[in-house]
Amino acid sequence: MSDSRPIAVDAMGGDHAPHEIVAGAVHAVRERGLSVVLVGAPRVLYEALADHDATKEVPIVRAEEALAMDEGALASLRRPRSSIAIACHLVRRGDAAAVVSAGSTAGIVATGRLRLKGQQGVLRPAIAVAFPTLPTPTVLLDAGANAEVKPEMLVQFAQLGATYAELAHGIHEPRVGLLTIGSEAEKGDKLVRRAHELLQGTTGLNFVGNVEGHDLLTGKVDVITTDGFTGNVALKTVEGAVRYAFAELREAVEESRLARLGALMQRSRIRDLRRRLDPEAYGGAVLLGLNGTVVIAHGSSRAQGISAACRLAADIAAAGVVSTIGDRMAATGRSHRLW
């Protein structure tokens, strides 16, 4: 399943836009063989492409406006010609296979919902992130699209995440866990207790029970469903804790002269490891449940992160995640049996 349509990259979103975004797009084209269009202010983008001698390799689609990083959902409604809105429009029209943006998460979610619309039957689109557990990643969702949810949404997040884990990571009958604060069914707040009951009664879903914060990186389950508030705190806590552990380690190594030799020897290994734990390297988050593939790259993404996000977007589009979710939603609407 391949898709010759390009990835529409929002060139104006992100802490390091547009230069690092352009560099990432060029990298995706040259090193990964992907087809990419850049969406944003033409003159700026042309000049940035010229720095890479890439003006003929990456087309530009004009967008007069951009959402600032501190602009949220409301601003996106007032900006039909923002770079993220135009990128979504390209997907909607069938001219692009997927959107990649490192812009403000709230702005991307709001624009995506407005321009691409939620898929039929989807209560709320959700942000899925993949933790680099082995042998296969663990998908957590919702990582921040919906701060307040109902129990039924937690069930649907589980279904979206399971389809994603199956198609994007090749996991057969993904094990689904519900994030809470104790492994027994009665633990947690009202929301998760009710969601637990609903998940147990959902056919077609391999629900294995409650999981806790320390299970995020153990590979105990393949999909973790939670509300967007808890999920966002958990995701950022993982990032912060891993960064902290490495910083402390570097300090411990540098304090000792003997150890410095050891550090030198390990340098490439440590670098490999950091890369695997680095949110930039695994390409960002995916907004599931819309009529189109949207990948949300980390706001601080540099060229490597954008390039990895383009790869992820192309893979998801090729795997048919959106159409499979659509098929299953339609089947659920008819028979309540296919999930």
Place this chain on the structure above:
Amino acid sequence: MSDSRPIAVDAMGGDHAPHEIVAGAVHAVRERGLSVVLVGAPRVLYEALADHDATKEVPIVRAEEALAMDEGALASLRRPRSSIAIACHLVRRGDAAAVVSAGSTAGIVATGRLRLKGQQGVLRPAIAVAFPTLPTPTVLLDAGANAEVKPEMLVQFAQLGATYAELAHGIHEPRVGLLTIGSEAEKGDKLVRRAHELLQGTTGLNFVGNVEGHDLLTGKVDVITTDGFTGNVALKTVEGAVRYAFAELREAVEESRLARLGALMQRSRIRDLRRRLDPEAYGGAVLLGLNGTVVIAHGSSRAQGISAACRLAADIAAAGVVSTIGDRMAATGRSHRLW
């Protein structure tokens, strides 16, 4: 400010009770010069003490029953003679300075609330944990006592945590942050938006604004207030992520023969570091807002963890955390000004 009364250690609570608990109590007496009583089944405890030749160093207080690790709040109500209930009773009667238990958190919280009662004016006791940030720790609360809270409780957790940070860690006017999913005031769910307003209007509190998951270990603030659901997920996520980072690191080192030499050289440094990041080493969590000091050691605590928890309990009792919280609550009741 010293307190000659002993620490009452629940000898029957914890994954490794009673032997590791007894070993920890003996360590606290011999190596830390603390006064300790063990609460539990006399014969078993006597024999365990005999293994350390310590039957004359650590008194035993009889408790016929124990709460199992999987027993929660309800069971504690039916067990007035459990080891944790008797330990609380010793504090209530003034015969012990503080309680230490590695038993089930839900059981300790419920028993503490029942036997020691909440302090006048305290809406809900909260579990405070101290992350080992530098130069001073960062206190997070609530780490799991209250899965569902009201905005007013988040304000009070901030007040409890600030008093604790001040007295236990010597931090002048501790900076307080509200855990949410964006740094702007309007981010988050209804609960945190309302709590943000209330915190801004609370005099005597150094509220510096919202913090996110990646701020837990940066030392950006001294106290982080959150509901017990989010706090518990965040705490366990930190523990899991740090464990993951070290495990991955060890694997990366072991894969390379050259690197193994480096690992050998670093071994003691790495061990020091792991100890600082290890929840056992920093002694556990503190239940604030009760008429008595209660330290909740990690359920998996071994002797070192119990001994560290005894040190923490003695320090908190000596610092007068409970009486200062009581004074401030009383003052708030009169004037609404002293916090």
